[in-house]
Amino acid sequence: MDIVRVDQLKKYFPVTSGVFLRRTGHIHALDGVSFSVKKGETLGIVGESGCGKTTLGRCITGLTEPTAGEIRIKGKSFFGTHGVPRKESASTLQMIFQDPFESLDPRQTVRQILEEKYIIHGRDGKHLDQEIHALIEKVGLLPDALAKFPHEFSGGQRQRIGIARAISLDPEIIVCDEPVSALDVSVQSKILNLLLALQQEMGLTYIMISHDLSVVRHISDRIGVMYSGKMVELGEAGDIYENARHPYTRALLSAIPIPDPRGRKNRILLKGEVPSAEHPPVGCRFNTRCGYVQALCFEQEPLLQGSQENPDHWIACHVFNSGG
Amino acid sequence: MGENIILDISRLCVEFDTEAGRVRAVDGVGFQLKKGKTLGIAGESGCGKTITALSIIRLLPRPVSRIVQGRVLFQGRDLLALSKQEMQQIRGRKIAMIFQEPMTALNPVHSIAKQMVEIHQIHFPGLSRTKMADASVELLEKAGISDPGIVMKKYPHQLSGGMRQRVMIAMALACRPDILIADEPTTALDVTVQAEILDLIQTLKEESGMSVVLITHDLGVIAENCDDVAVMYAGKIVESAGVHDLFQYPRHPYTKGLLASIPSRAPRPKTMLPTISGQVPSLTDMPEGCRFQSRCPLCADICKSIDPDERIMGQNHGVRCHMADEQGR
Ligand SMILES: Nc1ncnc2c1ncn2[C@@H]1O[C@H](COP(=O)(O)OP(=O)(O)OP(=O)(O)O)[C@@H](O)[C@H]1O
Ligand SMILES: Nc1ncnc2c1ncn2[C@@H]1O[C@H](COP(=O)(O)OP(=O)(O)OP(=O)(O)O)[C@@H](O)[C@H]1O
Ligand SMILES: [Mg+2]
Ligand SMILES: [Mg+2]
Numbered sequence: 001m002d003i004v005r006v007d008q009l010k011k012y013f014p015v016t017s018g019v020f021l022r023r024t025g026h027i028h029a030l031d032g033v034s035f036s037v038k039k040g041e042t043l044g045i046v047g048e049s050g051c052g053k054t055t056l057g058r059c060i061t062g063l064t065e066p067t068a069g070e071i072r073i074k075g076k077s078f079f080g081t082h083g084v085p086r087k088e089s090a091s092t093l094q095m096i097f098q099d100p101f102e103s104l105d106p107r108q109t110v111r112q113i114l115e116e117k118y119i120i121h122g123r124d125g126k127h128l129d130q131e132i133h134a135l136i137e138k139v140g141l142l143p144d145a146l147a148k149f150p151h152e153f154s155g156g157q158r159q160r161i162g163i164a165r166a167i168s169l170d171p172e173i174i175v176c177d178e179p180v181s182a183l184d185v186s187v188q189s190k191i192l193n194l195l196l197a198l199q200q201e202m203g204l205t206y207i208m209i210s211h212d213l214s215v216v217r218h219i220s221d222r223i224g225v226m227y228s229g230k231m232v233e234l235g236e237a238g239d240i241y242e243n244a245r246h247p248y249t250r251a252l253l254s255a256i257p258i259p260d261p262r263g264r265k266n267r268i269l270l271k272g273e274v275p276s277a278e279h280p281p282v283g284c285r286f287n288t289r290c291g292y293v294q295a296l297c298f299e300q301e302p303l304l305q306g307s308q309e310n311p312d313h314w315i316a317c318h319v320f321n322s323g324g
Numbered sequence: 325m326g327e328n329i330i331l332d333i334s335r336l337c338v339e340f341d342t343e344a345g346r347v348r349a350v351d352g353v354g355f356q357l358k359k360g361k362t363l364g365i366a367g368e369s370g371c372g373k374t375i376t377a378l379s380i381i382r383l384l385p386r387p388v389s390r391i392v393q394g395r396v397l398f399q400g401r402d403l404l405a406l407s408k409q410e411m412q413q414i415r416g417r418k419i420a421m422i423f424q425e426p427m428t429a430l431n432p433v434h435s436i437a438k439q440m441v442e443i444h445q446i447h448f449p450g451l452s453r454t455k456m457a458d459a460s461v462e463l464l465e466k467a468g469i470s471d472p473g474i475v476m477k478k479y480p481h482q483l484s485g486g487m488r489q490r491v492m493i494a495m496a497l498a499c500r501p502d503i504l505i506a507d508e509p510t511t512a513l514d515v516t517v518q519a520e521i522l523d524l525i526q527t528l529k530e531e532s533g534m535s536v537v538l539i540t541h542d543l544g545v546i547a548e549n550c551d552d553v554a555v556m557y558a559g560k561i562v563e564s565a566g567v568h569d570l571f572q573y574p575r576h577p578y579t580k581g582l583l584a585s586i587p588s589r590a591p592r593p594k595t596m597l598p599t600i601s602g603q604v605p606s607l608t609d610m611p612e613g614c615r616f617q618s619r620c621p622l623c624a625d626i627c628k629s630i631d632p633d634e635r636i637m638g639q640n641h642g643v644r645c646h647m648a649d650e651q652g653r
Contacts, residue, residue, distance in 0.1 A: 048517075185582060189597040193596050193599065196595075218593050219594065255516045257515075257549075259588065
């Protein structure tokens, strides 16, 4: 069953200039993104800085209002004319951020931080203390953490607090935005293990945003590759890794440094700059950096389509998905 | 062998004054950089990589920190014994450094052109203005900037992170340094841009024969770009070896643990990753004996009382561990 469905999602941020803040254009942060997520799976989202990953996560969790398109969560539309009020989705959907320090109030103790959600949602009954203790144990912290403030913890421990807060109301879906990017590898592996264990235990569905492809590979069932506000390739994690079709995905994969000196390889170095989000190129957005461009790539935007050999492997490319 | 070593550091110790008293952030660090080669310094946040690098060019934060012991031999001269003026002749000219966030090293209120020319004025005051501008354009081109004329007119904030790092590299190379110290030069960048910048450093190194010290916490970057590696933990180098030897036969339990916890080295996706238990001890509360003891699966009595000296095993493979065996793994 599809627990999340995103249809033609768009988010444009206005660009203003001058003293009167005249609107002079738009940043196309998301420009027609569609995909679905099955219950209990992890969908990884990768792509370079500014391609729209965080905006996508924030739209899904309701922190940002989309410009157009539809988001359905468990069959209910949460955006568009028939949208259900957001509050209802709050206990279903949660988000974990890259820097838990920024998202944790420095003046609150861990106990206050964790209690807040229960209070907002009127679930601060007589078992609250018990629930908070169970929660802190679940994320691998000791009960004495409850009386401390965020700055008294290391980065990895702060991320555990962020995770505890996210799972406090038994959500079904968690959007993780770069949850381990700020952490050292030895801490990162512990947090990834925790996320994997919680998923098994609670049947969670994850949307895992990261620019680290080896992290995404390890934790995801399927992977979506974004470029300049578009989804350019989507498929099973193994397929994306072993059988990438889109030239951008292949360049991205070839750029990952492999921690094995015997594996030094030939890179596909991308020439040219990342396209501007305000004036994206006409046609395929990758046409300024692609080594395989043809005339059509400057005229028509390629659609994300299932490939002929494997309908579950979606590619948006005129050259490498000619049969559609 | 002695001849081809351009930088020879030994017993380097750096202390900081903190609220909790005096702490030793770098404790007895030593390594040798071979001419024309790249040495990687790996290790997790706070282990002392940047402080080690800053000690080499004597730019430690003052007055809170100081080098209390050690020797930094560059082409046979001890940099720590030089006067301020003599050191200025070396810094930038013979040994250049680039940083993780080029924004901090670039002047935000001056155009790239002005900053590039300034570098030439400092080091080559005899040149004419036009010669300086020409040389600047040439350097930017070398650093992989395709339209240097346009970039020269811009200010740092108008450039992308990758472009800023290219400008930094161009500036660092202005004097054709013998050594380039790159401190996390690509950590803030996308992997595709990281690949371009590392490729650029590699190409320039091959062209000019300079030597590189590459500091990073990313073992993938180390594996792909370095000839030799030193792994730091809590202010000490715990293991050092040729890159192939280190990745194939890691001997220190910390190095082994680090390598095992990298997701791409896991045998299968979605399985639990091996982890290193516990946390790095605080500098103000270092245990007696080995600094890794509380997290080490091999910890024995001797580890709790005696700090292990470096032992050389196999092919010039140095390990600071009582329990490491000759065979490696
Ligand atoms: N609140 C905002 N106002 C204006 N522009 C925005 C806003 N938030 C994001 N953007 C722009 O939208 C685009 C997508 O940003 P987003 O943060 O989603 O990228 P990202 O893929 O998460 O990047 P990163 O990897 O750097 O986190 C960027 O061009 C960004 O500058
Ligand atoms: N200005 C300072 N005052 C006090 N202690 C400091 C100062 N700068 C650094 N230190 C300490 O020195 C130690 C080594 O710091 P250093 O910056 O060399 O770490 P690093 O290995 O470069 O880490 P990172 O990967 O985070 O850059 C750290 O434990 C740090 O707390
Ligand atoms: Mg983001
Ligand atoms: Mg550092």
